[in-house]
Amino acid sequence: xxxxxxxxxxxxxxxxxxxxxxxxxxxxxxxxxxxxxxxxxxxxxxxxxxxxxxxxxxxxxxxxxxxxxxxxxxxxxxxxxxxxxxxxxxxxxxxxxxxxxxxxxxxxxxxxxxxxxxxxxxxxxxxxxxxxxxxxxxxxxxxxxxxxxxxxxxxxxxxxxxxxxxxxxxxxxxxxxxxxxxxxxxxxxxxxxxxxxxxxxxxxxxxxxxxxxxxxxxxxxxxxxxxxxxxxxxxxxxxxxxxxxxxxxxxxxxxxxxxxxxxxxxxxxxxxxxxxxxxxxxxxxxx
Numbered sequence: 001x002x003x004x005x006x007x008x009x010x011x012x013x014x015x016x017x018x019x020x021x022x023x024x025x026x027x028x029x030x031x032x033x034x035x036x037x038x039x040x041x042x043x044x045x046x047x048x049x050x051x052x053x054x055x056x057x058x059x060x061x062x063x064x065x066x067x068x069x070x071x072x073x074x075x076x077x078x079x080x081x082x083x084x085x086x087x088x089x090x091x092x093x094x095x096x097x098x099x100x101x102x103x104x105x106x107x108x109x110x111x112x113x114x115x116x117x118x119x120x121x122x123x124x125x126x127x128x129x130x131x132x133x134x135x136x137x138x139x140x141x142x143x144x145x146x147x148x149x150x151x152x153x154x155x156x157x158x159x160x161x162x163x164x165x166x167x168x169x170x171x172x173x174x175x176x177x178x179x180x181x182x183x184x185x186x187x188x189x190x191x192x193x194x195x196x197x198x199x200x201x202x203x204x205x206x207x208x209x210x211x212x213x214x215x216x217x218x219x220x221x222x223x224x225x226x227x228x229x230x231x232x233x234x235x236x237x238x239x240x241x242x243x244x245x246x247x248x249x250x251x252x253x254x255x256x257x258x259x260x261x262x263x264x265x266x267x268x269x270x271x272x273x274x275x276x277x278x279x280x281x282x283x284x285x286x287x
């Protein structure tokens with residue numbers, strides 16, 4: 001962590017106004033800027049009228065101390081991930097968008113499905129758009145500033161979870177888009193090899209997406225909710241790539257080779273949430 005970061009953090013802990021040099025530092029340091037934003041305008045304006053103790057509750061203190069504990073260990077380590085996480089939220093979101101667009105463009109240009117011309121355009125556009133919306137919501141919630149947290153119970157959290165879980169299932173259950181003989185493969189003797197091939201392709205992209213979000217996330221996905229959202233975002237990304245890549249249209253193949261990516265990611269995402277719930281229950285019982 002730089003001396004300037006430490007100075008800003010000390011000012012926040014002391015609940016004092018930032019001087020001109022500290023304010024200038026927050027303009028170039030995304031991590032410090034988010035800490036200041038989370039605490040409120042007092043540190044920027046220095047308005048004495050806003051400095052009464054009513055605004056500085058014990059809950060505020062606990063929340064920001066927890067925020068510091070999650071940020072400062074990473075800022076102490078001068079590595080690439082630290083420098084990336086110190087970028088502003090808009091920059092981190094833009095980096096994720098560029099990664100997703102670049103990967104999907106590569107899949108579409110070099111590994112596009114052989115039956116693309118046969119798939120009805122409205123069906124293809126609707127499927128891609130629904131998955132893209134779910135991916136966007138999950139990605140935005142995962143990368144939102146730490147002091148806001150991922151709101152799984154809010155409308156955006158519910159929408160992200162619903163789209164990421166339900167849209168791949170609906171797409172997998174749709175009847176074949178056309179009756180080209182080659183697209184009817186993936187059944188019989190070819191069922192397991194083709195399903196495993198698509199699952200491996202989709203889950204590899206899921207893991208890649210999760211790794212990218214891990215690098216971009218402020219807390220390295222230490223929060224179980226952020227990790228769960230990142231896993232589902234990765235699975236949605238994998239399904240989006242599979243729609244562009246796989247030309248096998250039989251529902252049994254899509255269930256085994258495509259939807260299985262979401263199921264596997266969902267199961268993995270549920271582990272930290274379950275463990276966190278168990279720890280919370282034990283903690284309440286011990287009090």
